[in-house]
Amino acid sequence: MLQIQQLEKTYKNAAEPSLQGLSLQFSDKSIAGLLGPNGAGKTTTISILCGLVKADAGKAFLLGMDVEKEREAIKRRIGVVPQSIALYPTLTAMENLQYIGRLYGLGSTLLKERINQYLQLFGLEKSAHKAIRYYSGGMKRRANIIASLLHEPELLILDEPTAGVDVQSRNMILQFLTEYNKLGHGIIYTSHLLEEAQQLCDEIAIIDHGRLVVQGKPVELMQEQQAQSLEQVFLQLTGSSLRD
Numbered sequence: 001m002l003q004i005q006q007l008e009k010t011y012k013n014a015a016e017p018s019l020q021g022l023s024l025q026f027s028d029k030s031i032a033g034l035l036g037p038n039g040a041g042k043t044t045t046i047s048i049l050c051g052l053v054k055a056d057a058g059k060a061f062l063l064g065m066d067v068e069k070e071r072e073a074i075k076r077r078i079g080v081v082p083q084s085i086a087l088y089p090t091l092t093a094m095e096n097l098q099y100i101g102r103l104y105g106l107g108s109t110l111l112k113e114r115i116n117q118y119l120q121l122f123g124l125e126k127s128a129h130k131a132i133r134y135y136s137g138g139m140k141r142r143a144n145i146i147a148s149l150l151h152e153p154e155l156l157i158l159d160e161p162t163a164g165v166d167v168q169s170r171n172m173i174l175q176f177l178t179e180y181n182k183l184g185h186g187i188i189y190t191s192h193l194l195e196e197a198q199q200l201c202d203e204i205a206i207i208d209h210g211r212l213v214v215q216g217k218p219v220e221l222m223q224e225q226q227a228q229s230l231e232q233v234f235l236q237l238t239g240s241s242l243r244d
């Protein structure tokens with residue numbers, strides 16, 4: 001569902017490259033983690049996948065489609081949940097979701113059905129008519145996920161969906177990802193929390209300084225490295241110097 005070949009990116013005026021020949025792949029319909037410490041290049045990679053940032057070199061494919069050349073087809077088949085909240089703060093959740101659903105061309109009956117279904121699933125039905133700016137951090141993040149789900153994409157990409165949310169929201173979000181994956185949809189999610197990914201993911205790729213450190217199935221990687229956890233795998237492969 002994802003193939004990345006030798007991606008390179010240096011932002012304008014940046015001293016260091018953000019991606020330096022990053023290559024990795026994830027199998028179809030898996031629940032996959034793109035992991036690494038702050039500044040590793042996760043958001044840059046996701047931004048290239050969703051067409052917000054142009055790579056200096058290299059290729060990337062989602063569901064076999066070239067991310068630069070097949071944007072329209074990709075847009076219909078994937079959903080992207082950005083790291084920052086992409087909802088209008090002065091509109092209610094209902095208004096935001098109706099607006100977004102119409103952008104995807106969903107008919108009004110289906111759209112209403114899906115909005116209600118997901119508001120309920122994410123525990124937001126009672127706050128449907130409250131403006132987003134009055135939502136807590138966890139509520140905003142759950143609403144943000146619904147916004148990319150309305151067209152029920154076969155591949156869902158989420159950038160740090162569990163960062164900075166309360167324990168209950170986080171638990172709910174992780175459970176949702178497992179369920180959505182069981183329905184036959186692919187998931188790619190980024191996190192700097194290796195322990196969380198170890199429990200959630202079928203496959204992971206750890207990146208650091210814009211390069212792949214290691215990829216594979218969590219259990220196999222731990223066996224190969226004779227480590228008890230992914231965190232230990234990461235520390236063994238990259239050293240424990242502090243990152244800023």
Ligand SMILES: Nc1ncnc2c1ncn2[C@@H]1O[C@H](COP(=O)(O)OP(=O)(O)O)[C@@H](O)[C@H]1O
Nearest residue numbers: 011014018036037038039040041042043044045
């Ligand atoms: N718009 C930008 N301009 C300049 N440098 C950037 C920009 N966005 C990210 N970077 C730098 O690129 C590197 C990778 O950042 P990012 O992809 O956000 O990492 P991550 O999501 O893994 O924390 C960091 O060193 C960051 O400071």
Ligand SMILES: [Mg+2]
Nearest residue numbers: 042043083160
């Ligand atoms: Mg990031």
